[in-house]
Amino acid sequence: MDSPAANAAFAKQIDIKFPLLSDMNKKMLKDYGILKGYDVQSENYQWAQRANIVIDKDGIIQHIDFDESAINPNNALSVCTDLHKKQTSK
Amino acid sequence: MQTRRAIASFLLLAALPVSLVIPARSQNTEQVTKTTLKVGDHAPDFTLLSDQWKTVKLSDFRGKKNVFLAVYVLAFTGG
Numbered sequence: 001m002d003s004p005a006a007n008a009a010f011a012k013q014i015d016i017k018f019p020l021l022s023d024m025n026k027k028m029l030k031d032y033g034i035l036k037g038y039d040v041q042s043e044n045y046q047w048a049q050r051a052n053i054v055i056d057k058d059g060i061i062q063h064i065d066f067d068e069s070a071i072n073p074n075n076a077l078s079v080c081t082d083l084h085k086k087q088t089s090k
Numbered sequence: 091m092q093t094r095r096a097i098a099s100f101l102l103l104a105a106l107p108v109s110l111v112i113p114a115r116s117q118n119t120e121q122v123t124k125t126t127l128k129v130g131d132h133a134p135d136f137t138l139l140s141d142q143w144k145t146v147k148l149s150d151f152r153g154k155k156n157v158f159l160a161v162y163v164l165a166f167t168g169g
Contacts (some may be wrong), residue, residue, distance in 0.1 A: 004139045004140065004141050004142070004143050005141075006136050007140075007141035008104045008141035010141075010144065011141050019140045019141065019146055020140070020141045021138035021139065021140055021141075021146055022138060022140075022141075023136075023138055024139060025108070026102070027124070027136070027137075028134075028136035028137075028138060029161075030122070030123045031134040031136065032123075032125070032127060032134065032136075032161075033123045033124050033125035033126055033127060034123070034125055034161060035122040035123045036120070036122060037120045037122045038120075039120075043135070046122055047163060048100075048161050048163050049125070050161060050162065050163045051159075051161040052158070052159070052161075053127075053133070053158075053159040053160075053161070054156065054158055054159075055133040055148065055151075055156065055157040055159065056156050057150065057151070057152065057153055057154065057155060057156055058152070058153070059132055059133050059135075059149075059152055060130065060131070060132060061127060061128070061129055061130065061131050061132075061133050062129060063129060064128070064129060066102070066125070066126065070160075070161075073158075073160065076158060076160075077158070079093075080156060080158055083156050084156065087156075
């Protein structure tokens with residue numbers, strides 16, 4: 001799990017303009033059901049499943065991609081764009 | 091691009107495993123928690139730490155912004 005300090009260095013390195021967040025106690029990952037365990041040489045390690053999740057202003061999930069399909073963010077981005085169009089045309 | 095900036099607060103959750111060597115050698119993979127969330131569900135609230143050590147809650151954006159949450163594994167942040 002990356003610490004806020006590691007994320008800050010990474011954000012600076014590649015000039016990221018959006019917040020990089022850390023789930024240090026893995027609570028969010030558990031609540032969202034995206035924590036995976038791996039057994040390696042009799043030790044168990046846990047880290048996140050890759051995911052893109054779009055949540056609208058009302059807190060409703062509008063789109064989810066998991067694993068390989070979450071590598072490309074374009075589907076989720078187009079959901080964001082459509083969502084914005086709908087909201088601004090009201 | 092401006093529109094995109096306006097629409098979504100883009101949050102990236104960088105969740106890097108303890109060691110980058112492990113994935114290729116892992117024997118058994120198990121889902122510690124089952125994914126039950128689906129489109130149309132209420133997203134559970136979360137509190138996460140930003141890279142500026144400030145807490146960021148999903149509920150902070152309620153009624154204000156759509157949220158794009160990218161859970162990004164193996165981000166190679168060096169952490």
